[in-house]
Amino acid sequence: MKAILYKEWIKLRWYALLAVLVTTGVAAYCLLRMDRAVTLRGAGHIWEVMVLKNAIFIDYLQFVPLLAGVLAALVQFMPEMQRKCLKLTLHLPCSQQRMVFTMLAAGVLVLVACFAVNVLVMLAYLTTVLPAGLTLNILSAAAPWYLAGLAGYLLTAWVCLEPTWRVRVAGLLVGALVVRVYFLSAVPHAYDSFLPWLAVFTLALSLLSWLSVTRFKAGRQD
Numbered sequence: 001m002k003a004i005l006y007k008e009w010i011k012l013r014w015y016a017l018l019a020v021l022v023t024t025g026v027a028a029y030c031l032l033r034m035d036r037a038v039t040l041r042g043a044g045h046i047w048e049v050m051v052l053k054n055a056i057f058i059d060y061l062q063f064v065p066l067l068a069g070v071l072a073a074l075v076q077f078m079p080e081m082q083r084k085c086l087k088l089t090l091h092l093p094c095s096q097q098r099m100v101f102t103m104l105a106a107g108v109l110v111l112v113a114c115f116a117v118n119v120l121v122m123l124a125y126l127t128t129v130l131p132a133g134l135t136l137n138i139l140s141a142a143a144p145w146y147l148a149g150l151a152g153y154l155l156t157a158w159v160c161l162e163p164t165w166r167v168r169v170a171g172l173l174v175g176a177l178v179v180r181v182y183f184l185s186a187v188p189h190a191y192d193s194f195l196p197w198l199a200v201f202t203l204a205l206s207l208l209s210w211l212s213v214t215r216f217k218a219g220r221q222d
Helices: 002-041 043-053 064-082 086-090 096-129 132-161 165-183 195-204 206-217
Strands: none
Touching: 002 043, 002 064, 002 096, 043 132, 064 096, 064 132, 096 132, 096 206, 132 165, 132 195, 132 206, 165 206, 195 206
């Protein structure tokens, strides 16, 4: 499995660097806008706006993790399918199921590391201008967005690995509906009670890729 992880890392390493730079850059831009508001109006005014209007000041970040997840899956799996390498990978002398989930785990780990950098950058600034409760407001609003990034990755991987176009198109439609769940509300703490279940649901999406690989092994092709 270490060899599989290394192979996936080779495919993703440059994208991982780009994803960290872009997502962190967007997060930093949001923080710069907030810092400008603090400079012009004072921290007290920002606190008041956040409490009374549920403002979070990182709205530009909302769909960035989702885009990062979708692109990660395309970078990782599109070449695999275009060059028809999946069949060779599945003939390696180890558990096919384990191989598929190891490939997915590599992408998930890259995204988690990328998103962790985002959160650390935000924490480094937010804790200097906001009380803990308001900092938590921002992070609670962003949490489903980062889960959406993982969901986007797993759903796109499913579509990429699917051997037939009919199911791929259906997968795109299903994926669009599923992803909508992560953006129902940007109000702080709106997802708090549902977040653990949403995280479990997100990880369960990995099972769809195994379903596509099973169909591929059975010879389902256009």
